Amino acid sequence: MLIITCPWCGARPEVEFRYGGEAHIARPADPSALTDAEWADFLYNRTNPKGLHAERWRHIHGCGRYFNALRDTVSDFFVTTYKAGEKRPDIDASSGGSK
Amino acid sequence: MVESAAVTASLAPARPLGALAAASRVLPAARLTALGDAARLVFRGREAAIGPAGEAFGVALPREACRFNAGNGRFAFWLGPDEWLLLAPGAEPAPLFAAIEAATAGLPHSLVDVSARSVGIELAGDKAAFVLNQGNPLDLSLDAFPVGMCTRTVFHKAEIVLVRHAPDVFHIDVWRSFAPYVWELLEDARRELA
Numbered sequence A: 001m002l003i004i005t006c007p008w009c010g011a012r013p014e015v016e017f018r019y020g021g022e023a024h025i026a027r028p029a030d031p032s033a034l035t036d037a038e039w040a041d042f043l044y045n046r047t048n049p050k051g052l053h054a055e056r057w058r059h060i061h062g063c064g065r066y067f068n069a070l071r072d073t074v075s076d077f078f079v080t081t082y083k084a085g086e087k088r089p090d091i092d093a094s095s096g097g098s099k
Numbered sequence B: 001m002v003e004s005a006a007v008t009a010s011l012a013p014a015r016p017l018g019a020l021a022a023a024s025r026v027l028p029a030a031r032l033t034a035l036g037d038a039a040r041l042v043f044r045g046r047e048a049a050i051g052p053a054g055e056a057f058g059v060a061l062p063r064e065a066c067r068f069n070a071g072n073g074r075f076a077f078w079l080g081p082d083e084w085l086l087l088a089p090g091a092e093p094a095p096l097f098a099a100i101e102a103a104t105a106g107l108p109h110s111l112v113d114v115s116a117r118s119v120g121i122e123l124a125g126d127k128a129a130f131v132l133n134q135g136n137p138l139d140l141s142l143d144a145f146p147v148g149m150c151t152r153t154v155f156h157k158a159e160i161v162l163v164r165h166a167p168d169v170f171h172i173d174v175w176r177s178f179a180p181y182v183w184e185l186l187e188d189a190r191r192e193l194a
């Protein structure tokens, strides 16, 4: 079973977690100032990278908290996890993901 | 105001595990017990309210992740960084609720009486961890899940709060509608043993 490290609870089995989509997407401060295309871009368009992806996870059957993870979408390897509100760690795709 | 024995009986709390517990086999390696009523309060709050809430409850709220504090037969379980389950077996929730509300008045927090939401199950014996692991994926070795640890987790498809009181004594708190499901799967796992 895949082990995911919750920043609060530590290493825990994947069945305790839920995926929460791409991380670091800020809701526009003034939505009515956006064009329809810009709003659609915020709502629907995601980076979908091959390699490292910053994404939200929730330890729903644990502490209940949302946090962020850097996961390699090729190998499914979790390079690191960090608390919500923290900056994306400065790690590039070559430094992890293949373990 | 009419108050007859029949009315009182019909208002008695439903015991979802009553019949199952009565029919349960004795197995010393993994003893299964349906625990009695308890006051259960969920407290959530920011820094300023945490200390006063613990003082009013009589047990300080633990700040370390996945740990509980105990005292005077009461327990404060860490469930999240700003979330605790306060458990007082055999106690009435209303006076506890009022005391904590009084102590935290004006401080941002939430306090919810969830006494009727879940029921407690004790699983004790040499094979308690083995039985739990039939439906729970956590490492229950004493290094990874020491005495004094508590956490929300899963048992098969049900969410539970799992607590280790002693190396061979676990407390499971489970939402009452899931309780028979969890109990019968624990029974199923116990069949491995005898």
Ligand SMILES: [Zn+2]
Pocket (backbone or CB within 6 Å): A006, A007, A008, A009, A010, A059, A062, A063, A064, A065
């Ligand atoms: Zn957690």
